[in-house]
Amino acid sequence: MSLKNRTILSYAAVALLLILTGFLQSWSVTLVMINLCLISAIMALGVNIQWGYAGLFSAGTVGFTAVGGLAGVLISEAPIYEAWGVGGTGLAITVALLVTLVATIFGVMTLMTPGWKRRWVLTGTVLIGYFLIRLFFDEATDAIEKVDPASAGFLGGLGLPILLSWPVGGLLAALVAWGIGKVSLGLRADYLAIATLGIGEIVIAVIKNEDWLSRGVKNVAGLDRPVPREIDLQESPEFISWVERIHSGALEALTGDERAQALRDFVQYDSGIFVKLCFMALFAVVLLILFWLAQRSLNSPWGRMMRAIRDNEVAAEAMGKNVTKRHLQTFILGAAVVGIAGAMLTTLDGQLTPGTYNPLRYTFLIWVMVIVGGSGNNHGSVIGAFLIWFAWVQAEPAGAWFLDLVTSPLAEDNPVRLHLLDSAAHMRPFLMGLVLLLVMRFSPKGILPEPVRVGR
Amino acid sequence: MPDFVDILNALALMSNFVFVPALSYGAQLALGALGITLVFGILRFANFAHGDQMAFGTMVVVLVTFWLQAMGVSIDPVPTAFLALPIGIAVAILMSLGIDRTVYRFYRKRRVAPVIYVVASVGVMYLLNGLTRFVIGPDDQRFADGARFLINAREFKEMTGLAEGITIKVSQGLTVLISIIVVIALFWFLQKTRMGKAMRAYSDNEDLALLSGINPEKVVAVTWIIAATLATIAGTMYGLDKSFKPFTYFQLILPMFAAAIVGGIGQPVGAIVGGFIVAFSEVMLTYAYKKVALYLTHGGWEPEGLLQILSTEYKFAISFLILVVVLLVRPTGIFRGKVIT
Numbered sequence: 164m165s166l167k168n169r170t171i172l173s174y175a176a177v178a179l180l181l182i183l184t185g186f187l188q189s190w191s192v193t194l195v196m197i198n199l200c201l202i203s204a205i206m207a208l209g210v211n212i213q214w215g216y217a218g219l220f221s222a223g224t225v226g227f228t229a230v231g232g233l234a235g236v237l238i239s240e241a242p243i244y245e246a247w248g249v250g251g252t253g254l255a256i257t258v259a260l261l262v263t264l265v266a267t268i269f270g271v272m273t274l275m276t277p278g279w280k281r282r283w284v285l286t287g288t289v290l291i292g293y294f295l296i297r298l299f300f301d302e303a304t305d306a307i308e309k310v311d312p313a314s315a316g317f318l319g320g321l322g323l324p325i326l327l328s329w330p331v332g333g334l335l336a337a338l339v340a341w342g343i344g345k346v347s348l349g350l351r352a353d354y355l356a357i358a359t360l361g362i363g364e365i366v367i368a369v370i371k372n373e374d375w376l377s378r379g380v381k382n383v384a385g386l387d388r389p390v391p392r393e394i395d396l397q398e399s400p401e402f403i404s405w406v407e408r409i410h411s412g413a414l415e416a417l418t419g420d421e422r423a424q425a426l427r428d429f430v431q432y433d434s435g436i437f438v439k440l441c442f443m444a445l446f447a448v449v450l451l452i453l454f455w456l457a458q459r460s461l462n463s464p465w466g467r468m469m470r471a472i473r474d475n476e477v478a479a480e481a482m483g484k485n486v487t488k489r490h491l492q493t494f495i496l497g498a499a500v501v502g503i504a505g506a507m508l509t510t511l512d513g514q515l516t517p518g519t520y521n522p523l524r525y526t527f528l529i530w531v532m533v534i535v536g537g538s539g540n541n542h543g544s545v546i547g548a549f550l551i552w553f554a555w556v557q558a559e560p561a562g563a564w565f566l567d568l569v570t571s572p573l574a575e576d577n578p579v580r581l582h583l584l585d586s587a588a589h590m591r592p593f594l595m596g597l598v599l600l601l602v603m604r605f606s607p608k609g610i611l612p613e614p615v616r617v618g619r
Numbered sequence: 620m621p622d623f624v625d626i627l628n629a630l631a632l633m634s635n636f637v638f639v640p641a642l643s644y645g646a647q648l649a650l651g652a653l654g655i656t657l658v659f660g661i662l663r664f665a666n667f668a669h670g671d672q673m674a675f676g677t678m679v680v681v682l683v684t685f686w687l688q689a690m691g692v693s694i695d696p697v698p699t700a701f702l703a704l705p706i707g708i709a710v711a712i713l714m715s716l717g718i719d720r721t722v723y724r725f726y727r728k729r730r731v732a733p734v735i736y737v738v739a740s741v742g743v744m745y746l747l748n749g750l751t752r753f754v755i756g757p758d759d760q761r762f763a764d765g766a767r768f769l770i771n772a773r774e775f776k777e778m779t780g781l782a783e784g785i786t787i788k789v790s791q792g793l794t795v796l797i798s799i800i801v802v803i804a805l806f807w808f809l810q811k812t813r814m815g816k817a818m819r820a821y822s823d824n825e826d827l828a829l830l831s832g833i834n835p836e837k838v839v840a841v842t843w844i845i846a847a848t849l850a851t852i853a854g855t856m857y858g859l860d861k862s863f864k865p866f867t868y869f870q871l872i873l874p875m876f877a878a879a880i881v882g883g884i885g886q887p888v889g890a891i892v893g894g895f896i897v898a899f900s901e902v903m904l905t906y907a908y909k910k911v912a913l914y915l916t917h918g919g920w921e922p923e924g925l926l927q928i929l930s931t932e933y934k935f936a937i938s939f940l941i942l943v944v945v946l947l948v949r950p951t952g953i954f955r956g957k958v959i960t
Contacts, residue, residue, distance in 0.1 A: 361939035593749025
């Protein structure tokens with residue numbers, strides 16, 4: 164089968180799977196799943212840019228997702244002026260000191276010759292700078308966190324539309340990726356993996372603990388929404404009359420109170436569906452744009468160069484390509500795409516919950532999507548995202564059902580049976596690890612292999 | 620000015636909260652980092668599954684310990700876990716060899732790029748992570764028993780008449796003692812035995828070692844056996860010292876990687892030194908020095924804050940910071956690890 168037919172068939176299979184779920188389970192559930200599939204597809208696209216284009220292994224996708232999520236809060240929440248009033252000056256001094264410190268370090272780096280002397284001067288500067296900054300920073304953040312801690316206790320954001328946080332989330336993630344890539348790229352490939360693992364943990368620790376910035380584990384709920392809210396729709400006469408028209412057939416047979424009750428039910432259900440459809444449209448547009456860009460770059464001379472570097476670094480370097488620079492570039496691009504998806508996820512949830520950023524869910528699962536779908540193939544990443552997310556959602560009920568079946572000969576209160584049923588949730592990492600290892604071993608190219616490009 | 624007793628009190632305080640915990644934590648990290656560094660030297664990849672291999676071995680120890688406790692077996696004052704340790708090590712070794720057989724050997728035959736191993740090891744990591752949590756659950760398990768303290772704070776105070784006591788837990792004493800024994804045995808093995816020499820030769824230059832007739836599969840198998848043994852010992856010590864929680868063990872790979880890289884990856888001595896560097900930095904940077912300052916100034920200066928450089932939530936940031944500094948300043952590590960390109 165040609166790759167083109169294979170691609171079409173895969174998309175058709177995914178569509179069929181989702182439609183079946185819609186008929187067998189419910190359309191509301193299916194739409195929730197599709198929305199998360201779309202976000203996962205964008206994340207997978209980002210990871211594919213890093214891994215499939217350049218062969219870079221990053222273990223910190225969860226960190227880039229979280230940074231994107233933080234952008235959602237920083238852009239859309241209304242600023243809390245009282246907090247700025249008590250802590251603003253202190254923070255401004257902190258920033259000024261930080262800039263001075265960085266400038267001093269750069270000055271020392273350029274003016275002094277490398278050696279022990281410079282090392283001591285640098286260490287001293289950093290230490291003095293750190294304690295000086297802590298002095299102002301601690302006071303400012305303490306004051307901010309004391310402002311109405313039950314509902315605020317943080318700086319708030321800029322009060323702008325949340326859609327703006329999507330590109331900003333990408334930018335923030337790119338900034339973090341630049342820092343980490345600068346340090347660890349150009350060394351062994353494993354070092355990037357280790358360093359990104361670290362930065363992932365640290366980003367989450369910061370978002371969890373810096374209450375003045377993100378409210379930490381107290382969460383920020385009720386974020387701005389780019390689409391209407393269900394509650395507003397249910398009260399809008401236009402929406403109600405619209406629902407009435409759609410369901411006129413079903414409503415015709417009813418009269419009086421029964422009809423009003425049925426209409427209310429329809430309005431309630433349809434408002435939920437309508438909101439999810441709006442989100443779906445938005446996400447699909449973003450995915451299409453990013454996908455188009457990713458395809459264009461892959462088929463451009465730049466994409467050809469990236470493949471050359473990935474397949475033979477030494478040869479590419481001999482041809483005058485700056486491997487480390489190109490790696491850094493690709494790493495940043497991939498991280499930015501993941502950051503955008505992170506901001507979209509926060510938008511969909513309507514809240515930032517730092518406690519839920521779990522590497523299993525946001526790093527590893529995305530990896531499985533990319534590798535199962537076919538590394539280096541953007542269609543593969545999208546297909547992988549849809550299939551794996553589908554499997555992930557369905558695995559728990561399926562696992563519970565399976566364990567129930569297997570243990571059914573045992574008594575209802577048998578401790579082994581109870582333990583197994585309790586632990587069904589932990590089968591997920593096991594199964595996903597198994598899927599990854601099996602695919603890597605027996606079908607390393609994935610569902611949709613990277614197209615073989617023949618020179619003309 | 621502080622008088623002599625004040626200085627002694629400050630020293631006791633520091634020993635109790637910094638030196639003793641950091642020493643045992645450092646020994647645990649060193650054993651873990653040794654496994655990572657050996658796997659890196661022989662198989663040439665960063666083994667992300669090391670933390671979860673540690674968790675798996677420790678889980679077996681915990682389960683056997685529970686069983687022994689239920690049977691009423693006890694070797695008081697030594698924790699029962701020590702009776703269970705050999706079984707845990709054996710199971711962990713079997714698991715490691717089985718994983719090598721089914722996962723890594725295939726890639727070794729094909730001589731794939733190191734990063735493919737890394738991805739595979741991440742797969743193994745989640746496999747083991749799921750397995751461990753499936754069997755024992757994600758919660759904290761306490762399995763320490765026997766005598767709790769070598770030196771008790773109250774006794775220490777009565778003995779010395781100081782205001783500050785020093786507590787040394789049995790688990791901490793045993794950790795250091797066992798680490799010393801294990802490390803001596805390991806170095807003897809690497810330096811003196813035929814197999815150890817073969818391992819070092821293989822790590823130095825794979826092709827030359829193959830030409831000299833060294834059996835690579837045997838070298839790899841012995842490496843996994845050592846790594847699994849060290850990991851299970853380290854994991855059990857850590858669990859006795861604190862408690863056993865699968866997720867904590869997963870998080871331990873970051874300090875262990877940092878330790879291996881600081882020391883110079885592929886260098887066993889480096890892993891040990893690195894383990895202590897990471898442990899001491901972590902404990903010293905997250906300790907609140909307020910009381911120490913009070914003693915040293917004879918109560919003359921009561922600082923407003925806790926005098927804590929970093930809050931404990933950021934202890935992983937310290938491993939990371941050490942990692943970054945090493946990568947920037949001396950990417951080969953202290954003892955000139957060889958594998959850098």
